[in-house]
Amino acid sequence: MSFPRQLTRGLRDLFRPTARTRELDEELQQFYDEAAADASSRGLAPDEARRAAQRQLGNPSAAREQVRSFGWENTLREALADLRFATRHLRSNPGFATVAALTLALGIGAATAIFSAVYPVLFQPLPYPHAGRILTVWNTYQGQRFEAAFGTFRELQQRSRSFDAMAIFEPWQPALVTATQPERLQGQAVSAGFFHVLGVAPALGRDFLPADDLVNGPAVVILSDRLWRRQFHADPALLGRSIKLSDTNFTVIGVLPASFEDVLAPSAEIWTTAQYDPSKLTAFNTWAWGDHLRIIARLLPGVPRAQAADELNAIARTPWPQFPRPRWASLRQGLIVDSLQHDLAHTVQPALLAILGAVFLVLAIACVNVLNLVLARSAQRRGEFSMRGALGASRLRILRQLVTESLLLAFLGGSLGIAFALAGIRALVALSPPAMPRLNAVAFHPAAFLFAFSLTALVGLIAGLVPTLHLTRHHLQSGLRQTSARASRGRSFARRALVVSEVALALVLLVSAGLLLHSMKRLLAVDPGFEPSHLLTLQVQSFGHRFDDSSPSPGAGSRARWQFFRQALDAVRQVPGVDQAAFTSLLPLSDAPQVEAVYGARFEGDPPQAGRNVFRYAVSPGYCQAMSIPLRAGRFLDDRDTADAPHVALISESLARARFPHGDALGKRLKVGPDNQPWFTIIGVVGNVRQTSLALDESAAVYIPAQQSWFADSTLSFIVRTRGDAAALAPAAQHAIWSIDPTQPIVRVLTMNRMRDRGESERRFVLTLFETFGLVALLLAAVGIYGVLSGSVVERHREIGVRAALGATRRQLLTLVLGDGMRLTAIGMAIGLLGALAASQALAALLYGTSRLDPATWIAVLALLALVAALACLLPAWRAARINPATTLRAE
Amino acid sequence: MSDPSTDVIQGTMDMLILNTLSLEPMHGFGIARRVEQVSRGVFKINPGSLLTALKRLERAGWLDSEWRQTDNSRRARYYSLTRAGKKQLEIETADWTRRAAAIARLLRQEA
Structure with a gap:
């Protein structure tokens, strides 16, 4: 050929x-x-x-x-003719075309966008070689994951045999003073094996060596490609040169590849060695026994995860004398060993799975709606096909025409769907909560698009073809004879069943959205324990060698720090519009990492091994007053409680009640943090505060004067109670602080209300999606009801006309059609109730302070659905009521 | 696409056309007339099938065509055999001869 x-x-x-x-x-x-x-x-x-x-x-x-x-060109020419005809056909039915294409696009777009967003978290392997072999190891506190101490890491590293490498990491936020403003970098302090565990090597320079990770070892950093380009103009000569970070010189030894993604700290741009001192492990009151580290490990090839977990837990159960353990790192509750992939996803997994489930419901509704629309079309076009058959078109020819039409519709819906998906992905990334892992890996997922697209296209195709196959086989002639479809009961039953299922699916989504909405309202109504309005918060750093305690006079650094923060606070208090101001080491509802917030506390008289985890607040005098935390007994901290005064503390109501049920906490003594520090005398009991989130009632807290703390925090949060708009005062407050020292970075400048909303962004994210999906479902169900009823009014035109002629009033006709539609709705709602019951069970973990059977929500949702359904029925019913009996009779 | 009323045996149309054109270039009617004459009216070719077949053979590269004057000075489309067409004719002829001989042998045995 x-x-x-x-x-x-x-x-x-x-x-x-x-x-x-x-x-x-x-x-x-x-x-x-x-x-x-x-x-x-x-x-x-x-x-x-x-x-x-x-x-x-x-x-x-x-x-x-x-x-x-x-010739082949002829086949093509016929296909083009089909396409032209199909285009003309859709153009002459703009309502059908628009609704069908939009439905398809909504279903495809939503499913693709959601799947694209959850894929990197739930399904995609992490971007490391043999990522399945990377594990995380956690200490356990009350059954939950808790950070580990360096001593624990060292023992596990030396005793275990299942791992190729094991490493620790913790947050590190050095300040880089640039030409313009001091910038705080996000980074990590890691042990030498960190990048080896991840399986990543620098693109330029070298990885950390064990010699870099020794006490007083060289100060070295590895940069991310992004930081290298942003601050150092991608200069290869930077390697080996030193840069000044937080007043210390660090030698740049490597730059990571541009493709490197640190899933453990997505915003990290710079890494240094942690340089823990193993010789300090004999004493428990050292930094090396502070539980603020996370452990990752890479399995040896061929070692199953379960075996490694068993080994680690066996080590945890059997202490060796050469590895003494303090109370908080006794490992008596075992270790939590998990794959890194699952560890990243475990907090967001229930929410993401719920969203994925919801989007499948939306896709199902979209499919049902397309099915419904196409069935309605083909019912209306029976006459047309019969006519074309009678004029000599072969069955194949008619089928080909139908396939072309379906494909054209699918193509329209699909292209619109891509646009929806791209917009949806952008919106999802913008909306997504800060806790969402692997956000920078979210990208349009072609396989998900193809799946959603082929599903809907297939549904449309089958829906278009099946009735026509049936028709062409038996009714080509009979279809011509009966133009008013009296014998279409079977098909209209199918369409009614579809509407019922649409209503049912919509109800499931609406109930879920309603429950989440109610839960959100409950959550925002929770009293955080302080007054969040008119409150500005700023995080202030103190970097520099003058703050080091290792300088010739011990304690001078801490005093310098205190002086800087105290002067800055005084400066802020002078700003016009400021009512009160204070600072704290730990800010409620902020994203402060647990590791810097929680310390062990032991009351006088407790056995030496007893201890409870409490939030440690090192605060300035006036903190509780500025926050409006109520005093329950005793007195607040004030200017009397200086460094040299007797050590005093406030404790939270919940802690007081747990330890002193008879209400005699005042005057008792406790230790917070290291055991070698003096006792703190309880001088007051204050109200409980929600620290990590509104939903969590973990309120055991100890407030100590910052000057009396056993270490001076380098970073403090300033809180400013304002008389007017809190946000408006932010620039003035920053300038006041910089007037004391312009080189100190100020970050996370937010009003407390913004901070609170940000803390609930994950719930809000889920809620927003469910609300959107619920609305889409409601709309599609309404379109479905409207379509079926309109069709039925057209089909029953004659019957209704006869009824009218026989004396039925308009009101009766209206009720006839309305009742028909509402019957379908009622059946759908009954089925939907069962589905919603099951769905609410799955949703229960995401609800706060709301029963999954909350009657108000269920009744409101049912009422809303019934109302919308009634509105959708009204137009066809009104049309039926206006049928003129005379016209109908004349037509007969 | 062959017309059921055609008397030409299924599958032999191409061979008949190629064979006819192996003598000299001819126009459509010429081919039809020649086949009818030589077969003494056994084979009749209708123009729809003939022109479709010519188009197919030309696409296959076995025929070329050009418009030129006929003997009685009318314009006509003349078809001529290409080299590939000559080869194809040999293949089809050999194939047909083999098959016809086999059928003839079978029929003799029956008789």
């Missing part, structure tokens, strides 16, 4: 159809002429010769059609 010739001739015929037709006509004419000439040469009379030639030629148009239907 000569392929080029096939192609070129085919294309020529395709693009010059008139020339081709003329040529063909000419050739046929010539055939006829030659035949006539031949006949007359055999001696026939002219008109007899013409007749003979005509006989030989046969039907010229049949011959023309036969020749024209040859």
Whole structure:
């Protein structure tokens, strides 16, 4: 076969159809002429010769059609004709086309966007080689994950045999003083094996070596590609040079590849070695036994995860004398060992799975709606197909036309769906809570799009074809005879069933959204234990060698720190509009990491091994007053409680009640943090405060004067109670602090109300999605009800007309149609209630202070759905009531 | 796409056309007349099938065509055999001969 010739001739015929037709006509004419000439040469009379030639030629148009239907270009031409016809058809039914394409696009777009967003968290392997072999190891406190101490890491590292490498990491936020403003960088302090565990090597320079991770070892950093480009103009000569971070010189030894993604700290841009001192492990009151580290480990090839977990827990159960353990790192509650992938996802997994479930419901509703629309169309077009069949179109030809129409619709819906998906992904990323892992890996997921697209397209195709196959086989003739479809009961039953299922699915989504909404309202109504309005918060750092305690006079650094913060506070208090100001080491409802917030506390008289975890607040005098935390007994901290005064503390009501049920906490003593520090005397009991989130009632807290703390916090949160708008005072407050020291970074400048909302952003995220999906479902269900009822009013036009002629009032006709629609709705709601019961069970983990059977929510949702359904019924019902009996009777 | 009323045996149309054109280039009617004459009216070719077949053979690269004057000075489309067409004719002829001989042998045995 000569392929080029096939192609070129085919294309020529395709693009010059008139020339081709003329040529063909000419050739046929010539055939006829030659035949006539031949006949007359055999001696026939002219008109007899013409007749003979005509006989030989046969039907010229049949011959023309036969020749024209040859060749691939002809198949294409027919397909194009089908497409033109389908386009015309959709254009002449804009309502149907718009609703069908939008439904498809909504379903496809929503499903693709959601799947694209959850894929990196739930399904995609992490971006490291053999990522399945990376584990995280946690200490356990009250059954929950808790950070580990360096001593624990060292013991596990030395005693375990299942791992290729094990490493620790903790947050590190050095200040980089640039030409303009001091910038606080996000980074991590890690042990030497950190990048080896992840399986990543620097693109430039070298990885950390064990020698870099020794006490007083070299100060070295590895930069991210982004930081290297942003601050150092991607200068390769930076390697080996030193940069000044927080007043210390660090040598740059490496730059990571641009593709590197740190899933453990997505915003980290710089890494240094943690340089823990193993010789300090013999004493328990050192930094090396503080539980503020996270542990990751890479399994040896071939070692199953469960085996490694068993080994670690066996180590936890059997202490060795050469590895002494303090009370808070006794490992008596075992270790939590998890794959890194699952560990990242475990907090957001229930929410993401709920969202994924919801989007599948939306996709299901979209499919049902498309099915419904197409069924309605094909019911209306029975006459048309019968007519075309009668005019000689083969069944294949009609089917091909239908497939073309379905594909055109699917293509329209699909392209719109891509647009929806892209917009949806952007919105999801913008909306997503800060706790959402792997956000920078969220990208359009083609497989998800193809899945959603083919599902809906297939549904549309089948819905279009099945009734028509049926029709063409049996009813091509009968369809012509009965134009008013009296015998379409079977199909209309199917459509009614579809509407019922749509209502049911919508109810499931609406109940879920309603419960989440109610839960959100309950949560925001929770009293945080302080007054959040008119409260500005700023996080202030203190970096520099003058704050180091290792300088010749011990304690001078801490005093310098105190002086800086105290002067800054005084400066802030001078700002006009400031009512009160104070600072604290720990700010409620902020994203402060647990590790910097929670310390062990032991009351006088408790056994030495007893201890409870409390939030430690090192505060300035006036903190509780500025926050409006109520005093329950005793007195607040004030200016008397200086560094040299007796050590005093306030404790929270819940802690007081737990330890002193008879209300005699005042005057008792406790230790917070290291055991070698003096006792703190309880001088007051204050109200409980929600520290980590509104939903969590973990309120055991100890407030100590910052000056009396056993270490001076380098970072404090300033809180400013304002008389007017809190946000408006932010620039003035920052300038006041910088007037004391312009090199100290000030970060996270937020009003307390903003901070509180940010803390609930994960719930809000889930809620927003469910609300959107619920609304879409409601809309689609309403469209479905409207479509079926309109169709039924058209089909029953005659019957309704006869009823009207027999004396039915408009009101009766209205009730007839309305009742029909509401019956469908009621059945759908009954089925939906069962589904919603099951869904609410799955949702229970996401609810706060709301029963999953909350009657107000359920009743409100049912009422809303019934109302919308009634509205959707009203227009067809009104149309039915206006049917003129005279017209109907005349038509009969 | 062959017309059921055609008397030409299924599958032999191509061979008949190629064979006819192996003598000299001809126009459509010429081919039809020649086949009818030589077969003494056994085979009749209708123009629809003939022109479709010509188009197919031309696409396959076995025929070329050009418009030129006929003997009685009318314009007509003349078809001629290409080199590939000659080869194809040999293949089809050999194939047909083999099959016809086999059928003839079978029929003799029956008789």
